[in-house]
Amino acid sequence: MTTPTARVLAHLDDIRPWLEGLYRHLHAHPELSMAEHATAQRVVDEVRSLTGGEELEVLTGIGGPSVCAVVRNGEGPTVLLRADTDGLPVEEATGLDYASQVRATTTTGESVPVMHACGHDTHVATLLATLRLLLLERAAWSGTLVLVFQPAEEQFNGAESMVADGLTERLPRPDVALGQHVLTGAAGSVMVSPGPIMASCDDFRIVLHGMGAHGSSPHRGIDPVVMAASLVMRLQTVVSRQVSPQATAVVTVGRIQAGTKTNIIPDHAVLEGTVRTYDDEVAARCLQIIERTVRAEAEAWGAPEPQFETFDHLPVTDNTPEATARVRAALAVELGEDQVRDFEPEMGSEDFSELPNAWGAPYCYWGFGAFDAELWARSEAAGTEGQDFPSNHSPRFAPVLQPTLDTGVRAMVAAAMAWVGQG
Ligand SMILES: [Zn+2]
Ligand SMILES: [Zn+2]
Incomplete structure (x- = not known):
């Protein structure tokens, strides 16, 4: 029997060339925090190109160059899905054929190189793909999706300024908020744990x-x-x-x-x-x-x-236990139990939780791996992952295209479907 999630993801093969092309474009065109204007425009263009009809509402410019999309598809829970959109002032040294050559001027007038060194381009691309897939298979789910493409995570004020600009009045209250981050780890795997995971x-x-x-x-x-x-x-x-x-x-x-x-x-x-x-x-x-x-x-x-x-x-990113158990179970079904790992708590910080906190809504934030699984396993066995792989924010941070992107899409679809899936 085909599950509703499988029916949605059955279209992934068809949209993969678009997904990879979109990702390469975003990677080559990073923008600094609160200057994500072209990225926001691309998101708007992509969302408007989808056949959402009257049930697809697009809101732009809440608290900065943000884009929100609300899709009402019948009765059911409201699920907020978030991607952050900014790059970093880092000179890319990945050697990729789609590496960024971009330079930008900071607010203080300094010219700096810009790179998607934290992988937020994977978040934007996989979230747009999630929306596209869910719209292709509307009968498989019921409820309301709220997509938030949030600027300025790296500057720690993107979520804050969206909240300050009336986010909670302008979007429906979510029953749960979901977010993910590409991290050092085996591509194909995800990292998810309840409770405090980021400082x-x-x-x-x-x-x-x-x-x-x-x-x-x-x-x-x-x-x-x-x-x-x-x-x-x-x-x-x-x-x-x-x-x-x-x-x-x-x-x-x-x-x-x-x-x-x-x-x-x-x-x-x-x-x-x-x-x-x-x-x-x-x-x-x-x-x-x-x-x-x-x-x-x-x-x-x-x-x-x-x-x-x-x-x-x-604030501390403190995954709600019940919501996280539900996400974890959905990810295990979709990706396989052996691909679901614990999220090792870290002292890094993230502003994602400010969005659900604004409503007092539960949330789950998880990671997905970026590097060749075989090479990662070998390094892990030798205990040398730290030296063998560049971390986020490194000029050499280069997620392998696949299965990284597919995994990000499958994880986001499976997690969202854990609330809105039919049957
Ligand atoms: Zn970062
Ligand atoms: Zn990041």
Whole structure:
């Protein structure tokens, strides 16, 4: 007996050339966060080319260059399916014939190379394919689909700005939200686990004010470079000495900027960093210790009052257990039990959950593998995957076309059908 999911996916062979062509196009034409205008236009064009009739509604420009598509197909649950759309300022070094040659100008006027180094192009292509397949086989399902093509995940403000721009009033309330990410792993496999799988994020900015002087007379100034160096070392003890060893936390200073010339002591230094945890209380404690340490450091130097601010807060991605069990079961049926693995919790962060959180809706977020399964298995056996394969954000991150794309489509269709499938 053919299942409704199998009936939908029976069309995958027919649309595969289109899917692969679309993916290559997106890969060659990445755009920076909040500048995904051509990508959004392509999504709109693709959605409008589908025969959705009056039941297919397209909304653009919610909180940035986003595209939402709502398909009403009878009674049943409402399922939100999300893809993020942005690339990164990375110079592609994959050697692929469809590699990006794109350069773009940032909001600060800097010219940078752009690459789909996080694989969001696979998310856009597989979600459009999911929609196309579901529209080809409408009798197999019943309910409402809400597709969200979300900008600016990499900048951590895409979901936030969609929510701030009235997302919850403009889209129907979902009964569940589903999202996926291409990750290092065997192509053909998926990674899914209930509970907390990705960390919360709180970025911070510190401005240390010193007193400028000639480099040869440090005693006439207050040197913010030395102050910054000392502060960075002190911040290494936030997690190691001041947070419970039972807690999981990371404090990283990722950016320091000060000075213009060898023989000038500058008058200020800027430090930026990130706090990642699995617990709001731990995050709050880390930020409190950081701020206290910053103020004490400045005071120790007799320096002017420093500035401390936080930005880009992201919540923990905490998969709803019941929804995740349902997704996992559907993926096991579609892909085979041996292709379903656990999602290894990581300290990376993701803004997907801000969409379902805006409604208080349950959600599941999972990963799908990007690399040749045989090579991956060999590396895994040797314990050398970390060295053998580039990670997301690497200039060499190059998912194999297949079965990566097919798996992303099959996973998304199977997961959505776990709610809207008929019979
Ligand atoms: Zn990323
Ligand atoms: Zn990503």
